[in-house]
Amino acid sequence: MRARIPPRPARPEMTPDPQLEQRLRLVADRILNAASGAGRPPPRLLAVSKTRDATEVAALAALRRALGEDRPAFGENYVQEASGKLGALRDAGIDWHLIGHLQSNKARQAAELFDCVQTVDRPKLVTALAQWRDPARPLDVLVQVNVDDEASKHGCRPGDIPALAGAIAREPALRLRGLMAIPTPHDDPERRRPAFARMRALFDALAADHPAIDTLSMGMSDDLEQAIAEGATLVRVGTALFGPRPPKD
Numbered sequence: 326m327r328a329r330i331p332p333r334p335a336r337p338e339m340t341p342d343p344q345l346e347q348r349l350r351l352v353a354d355r356i357l358n359a360a361s362g363a364g365r366p367p368p369r370l371l372a373v374s375k376t377r378d379a380t381e382v383a384a385l386a387a388l389r390r391a392l393g394e395d396r397p398a399f400g401e402n403y404v405q406e407a408s409g410k411l412g413a414l415r416d417a418g419i420d421w422h423l424i425g426h427l428q429s430n431k432a433r434q435a436a437e438l439f440d441c442v443q444t445v446d447r448p449k450l451v452t453a454l455a456q457w458r459d460p461a462r463p464l465d466v467l468v469q470v471n472v473d474d475e476a477s478k479h480g481c482r483p484g485d486i487p488a489l490a491g492a493i494a495r496e497p498a499l500r501l502r503g504l505m506a507i508p509t510p511h512d513d514p515e516r517r518r519p520a521f522a523r524m525r526a527l528f529d530a531l532a533a534d535h536p537a538i539d540t541l542s543m544g545m546s547d548d549l550e551q552a553i554a555e556g557a558t559l560v561r562v563g564t565a566l567f568g569p570r571p572p573k574d
């Protein structure tokens with residue numbers, strides 16, 4: 326089996342992890358198959374690295390570069406947990422996204438650390454992130470939408486997207502890139518499709534006013550096929566790349 330994997334540049338500092346490489350290739354295949362089945366361009370892969378340490382992230386980043394990605398994207402859920410990893414991996418050429426709920430009192434750190442914040446869901450965050458970001462290096466921003474979970478406190482209502490997007494677009498330190506959603510979990514991933522389709526419609530409507538947007542972030546390990554079929558341009562994958570997360574203690 327191993328002999329069929331094309332050689333990659335030797336990286337003496339890394340211990341090769343055949344399982345990690347195999348999982349990465351599987352995810353890459355799933356993405357390509359889903360995109361070609363849907364007749365859409367393949368979405369970007371965001372590797373969700375919550376609970377994984379800097380060594381694991383560096384290993385996956387190196388593999389992704391060896392497979393041709395210039396600046397692989399990784400996502401973190403907590404500013405606190407991310408700050409150590411981002412510090413350790415400052416020169417690793419990673420595009421860092423925040424995908425967890427952001428409290429206003431962490432906005433300064435987030436604005437300084439990340440390349441993209443996917444979870445902007447209220448005007449106060451727009452102001453706070455803009456205040457702390459250097460306009461010479463605008464921060465990419467997605468509006469998080471609460472697409473189908475009435476009970477969730479996170480994500481704006483679909484009707485609030487235009488105002489929030491307008492506020493972001495007016496900030497020189499921010500760059501509106503699109504929308505993000507975390508639909509309600511269902512055992513059957515097919516049941517998430519209507520939410521993904523609603524997100525695509527919201528994205529297309531927003532693009533009429535903001536033609537430069539290019540990112541619709543939806544789909545995870547269990548439902549990336551359904552999300553891609555409905556038009557995701559970025560999928561956020563954790564478990565399928567890194568293996569099962571250890572239980573929290």
Ligand SMILES: *Cc1c(COP(=O)(O)O)cnc(C)c1O
Pocket residue numbers: 373375402424425507545546547561562563564565
């Ligand atoms: C953890 C997480 C993911 C990845 O979930 P997996 O099922 O491990 O792929 C994606 N998006 C968000 C917002 C997450 O918190």
